[in-house]
Amino acid sequence: MISVRRIMLTCATVCVIATLFRADAAEITQKFLSRGVTARVGGYRPIQAKMTEEAPEGLTAPSDLVAPLYGAMQFGERKFGFIVDVAEDGTSRIFIDSNADQDYTNDEAPEWKPRESGGLTMWTGGGTVDLGYDDPAAVSFYRFDPTDPRRESLKTTLLYYSDFGFEFAFELDGKPHETFVAGDLSGTQRLGVNRDKNPRISRNFETVVIAEPFNFTGTTYVMSIKENRLMLEKADVELPVLDLPPDLRIGQPALQFTARTMEEKEVRFPQDYAGRIVMLDFWATWCGPCIGEIPHMKEAYAKWHEQGFDILGISFDSEGADEKVTAFLEKNELPWPQIFEGKGWDTTLGRQHDVSGIPFVLLVDGDTGEILATAAQLRGDGLSEFIGEQLKKKNGTAESEKPE
Numbered sequence: 001m002i003s004v005r006r007i008m009l010t011c012a013t014v015c016v017i018a019t020l021f022r023a024d025a026a027e028i029t030q031k032f033l034s035r036g037v038t039a040r041v042g043g044y045r046p047i048q049a050k051m052t053e054e055a056p057e058g059l060t061a062p063s064d065l066v067a068p069l070y071g072a073m074q075f076g077e078r079k080f081g082f083i084v085d086v087a088e089d090g091t092s093r094i095f096i097d098s099n100a101d102q103d104y105t106n107d108e109a110p111e112w113k114p115r116e117s118g119g120l121t122m123w124t125g126g127g128t129v130d131l132g133y134d135d136p137a138a139v140s141f142y143r144f145d146p147t148d149p150r151r152e153s154l155k156t157t158l159l160y161y162s163d164f165g166f167e168f169a170f171e172l173d174g175k176p177h178e179t180f181v182a183g184d185l186s187g188t189q190r191l192g193v194n195r196d197k198n199p200r201i202s203r204n205f206e207t208v209v210i211a212e213p214f215n216f217t218g219t220t221y222v223m224s225i226k227e228n229r230l231m232l233e234k235a236d237v238e239l240p241v242l243d244l245p246p247d248l249r250i251g252q253p254a255l256q257f258t259a260r261t262m263e264e265k266e267v268r269f270p271q272d273y274a275g276r277i278v279m280l281d282f283w284a285t286w287c288g289p290c291i292g293e294i295p296h297m298k299e300a301y302a303k304w305h306e307q308g309f310d311i312l313g314i315s316f317d318s319e320g321a322d323e324k325v326t327a328f329l330e331k332n333e334l335p336w337p338q339i340f341e342g343k344g345w346d347t348t349l350g351r352q353h354d355v356s357g358i359p360f361v362l363l364v365d366g367d368t369g370e371i372l373a374t375a376a377q378l379r380g381d382g383l384s385e386f387i388g389e390q391l392k393k394k395n396g397t398a399e400s401e402k403p404e
Contacts, residue, residue, distance in 0.1 A: 026221075026232040029169040032131075035138035037165035041182045044140075046159040049073055051084060060103040062095065073129070073139065073160050076184040076228055080129045084143065084158060092143075096127045098136065120145035126163070137164035170232050173217040179208070185228055195244055202245035202354050215239040245354050254280075254364040254371050255352055261337040262326070267312065273366030276308040277390055279378060282350060282360040284316040285328045290359040293379055294332055300384040301336060308395065309387050310366075311336035316358055318344040363390065 038044050051069035055061065061068070061083060068085045073096075081097040083104055092114070098107040110127030123143045128136035141160035144151045162183035168191075169178050179191040191208045192201035195216055201207065208214050213222045213235035222235040246255055258268050270278065281297070283290035301311055313334070317325050319342040329338065341347045345355075353360070363373040377386055 026170055028230055028232055030230070031167040031169075032133045032135070032137075033165045033167060034128075034133070034135035035163050037182050038140070038161070038163045040165075040180075044161040044163075044182075046142075046161050047073070048154075049082070049158045049160055051156045051158060056081065056102075058102050059097075060105055062105055069156060071158055073141070073158075075129065075131065075137070075139075075162060076186040078129070078131060082141075082158065090121065092123050094123075094125060094127075094141070096129070098128055099130045120148050131164075137162065139163060166230075168230050172221060173219050175217055177216075179230075181230075185225055185230060188225060191223065196247075198245065198247075203356050204351055204354050205242060205245040213237050213239055215241050217241070246352070248353065248362060248371060248374070250371055250374060252371050253369045254362060256369070257349060257352065259339045259349065262322070262340050263337065265337065267337065267339070269312070270364050270366045270369045273310055273364070276310055276366045277372065277387070277394060278310040278312055278364055278366055279387075280312055280314065280353075280362045280364065282314045282316060282353070282355050282358050284358060285321070285325055286317070287358050293359055293383075294334070296379075296381055296383040298334070300387045303384050304387050304391060307391055309391060313338040314347065314349050315340040316344055316347055316350060316355075318342060363387075365394065 049071040051071040053069060055068070055070050059081065062085075065083070065085045066087045068083050070081065070083055072079045072081045074080075078100065080100055081102065081104075083095040085093045085095070087093075092112065094110055094112045095104040096107055096110050097104055108128070110125050112123060112125035115122045115124060122145055124140075125142070126138060126140040128138055131137045139160055140163055141158055143158050144154050146155045148154075165180065165182045166185060167178060167180050169176065171177065177193050177195075179193050181188055181191065189210055191210070193206050193208055193216065194201060195206050208223050211222065211224050213220050215221070215238075218241055220235040220237060220239045222233055224231045224233070248254070254270055256269060256271075258266065260266055269280075279297075283293075285291075297311060300309065313336060315321075315325055315338055317340065321342060322340060325338065325340055328334075339349065343350075353362075359375070359379070361375050361378045362371055363378055364370070365372055372390055373386070
């Protein structure tokens, strides 16, 4: 279910909170999402809630508790107490003070189920809390087996996370935009704003840092959080318009660049690869998945290099790692050229290509500059066969081996 609140600075509102908010703050429409946010985000960040045997004063608890532990979950400024009770046979119950009235007997029973693995029992569940919206907010929680020696520090801990969130709609220079927050708004540091209708949000080109100015459309704005509300105002500084994320889908033109390899050779991409196809490989010596792809890359390179296949590596290793990178290349017998800046995730080509995870690979036609393939086609043991197919399309030949 979705309930809607509108955040509007009317005349009356401004008179009341003029000392807090500027009168030129823009309108933001907020939608509360009561559940389903974890699946939308694709993950969660658990919060630890310590438990104690001492009961808080003034609470009304079930009369049949055996060995209760007491704690509280917090979302923004709201706290919701809970009780985890364990019977002599090891079975467990959980009670949530969903309406924060200190009465644990008038709330809907949450879900709480055991999960057996390796002789240990982990308890997981879910429930709701009342944040003051039309619908209760969904939360999830779990507890590891207190006898698990690997998790001694979590013996008296309940881990929980929100399954609710918020959508915000607003205009930048008259153009509609949206952003999304998982969980409570307080503590949010960065917001994703879709600028190009691509479902993937670019960290480099499509995120707003709270309290820092940004310019997506021509006017420089700043977002802030005040009284647990998202505010949008014109900034007091002017910034240039930030570029849109690069479109690196198959069929699109690859980005052109000039760089120097570790052998101090200038590379003009893709011009220097005329008549060939080249795979850009963004990687690092510390990246396990990157290293796992090396055998497939070496196989494809050995089989197809003489027929028109090249690889250009871009290292994400940090400053001072040049000797480490060189030793790695020699040990693993990697013959293709490498670009190394020593800037880690801030490497120039990585930022230009909006790389947020490695390995990141693109296959490019050296003549047209067209992107021929991305990670879906270029990872795994089918790489060599795929490269052969691409060379066949480009050169009109059907050989599957190097020419005699």
